[in-house]
Amino acid sequence: MNAYTSHKQFSRLLYTSALNVDQSGERPEQTARRIAKSSAAHNRLSELTGSLLFVDGQFIQILEGPPEQVEETFEKICCDFRHVDVRLIDLVNVSERLFEDWDMACLCEDEETSLALRDGLQEIRFLVGINASQATLQMRSLLDSQSDSSEAGNLAS
16 A cells, blocks of 8 residues: 555546647657646646657546546646647546556657557557547556556656
């Protein structure tokens, strides 16, 4: 049991959005990594965990934690001008976290991304539209495989 397992009931939220390229003067994957880093700091204070994937200009994010904190954070994301076309895909109550080891893991597709990671990100992007539960499990699996691989430098927590 760690600091993130003190609650008996959690919410898990999955959403997608597109990066508003007009709001950033940097490369898209740099913006995504910066968002993940600041999210991790916020999440530690809010007892949230999760994962942020960035592929083809699209964010795919999971937030887990106390229901009030998840809802409040999602509301802030919806009002953040860096995100456009925000779509709530799934919001479920769960008894345990899948991403408890990550304040905010981040996997971004860029010019140095391996073929295996690129394929994994594309698969999750496809799954989000047809099976949110399977997409969530694939995100966890991809994070686990990246934690064990040489591309762990692409994985932030």
